Amino acid sequence: MLTGKCYCGKIKYEISSEPISVVHCHCGNCKRSVGGPFTTWVVVTESSFAVTSGELKTHLTEGRVHRGFCDNCGSSITYNPLKSDTIDITAGTLDDPDSVSPKKHIWDRKRIKWITMDDDLPHFSEWSQNAEPIE
Numbered sequence: 001m002l003t004g005k006c007y008c009g010k011i012k013y014e015i016s017s018e019p020i021s022v023v024h025c026h027c028g029n030c031k032r033s034v035g036g037p038f039t040t041w042v043v044v045t046e047s048s049f050a051v052t053s054g055e056l057k058t059h060l061t062e063g064r065v066h067r068g069f070c071d072n073c074g075s076s077i078t079y080n081p082l083k084s085d086t087i088d089i090t091a092g093t094l095d096d097p098d099s100v101s102p103k104k105h106i107w108d109r110k111r112i113k114w115i116t117m118d119d120d121l122p123h124f125s126e127w128s129q130n131a132e133p134i135e
Helices: 028-034
Strands: 002-005 012-015 021-025 039-045 049-053 057-061 065-069 076-081 086-090 104-106
Touching: 028 039, 028 076
Parallel strands: 021 104
Antiparallel strands: 002 012, 012 049, 021 039, 039 086, 057 065, 065 076, 076 086
16 A cells, blocks of 8 residues: 655645556646656546545646645645546655555656656656657
């Protein structure tokens, strides 16, 4: 089981299944939402994610994704597509982020050029589903 929390500890959560994937996302939406040059997401089934303390605040982005955050400290915690049975959790909010390992980069065409990623992971121009890596 994976556990995590926001910066101030008001929001705590558990993940009861193994991650489906762990990805570095370089899209513009993620960069603006978390305020960093990219975001690392732990992708899990929505049914395996449970908030155990506090209540996530959400906002709708691009009319298709609910982003969950702590209304006290502002920590970005979830990315929840409306028409999906998965939810993405920010890896940095895990109690033990070293317990997961990224598997790929997505939206690499939006990567900030001064960010170099020489981690030998595959890079995908956009989504990785049904696509070939670009490097």
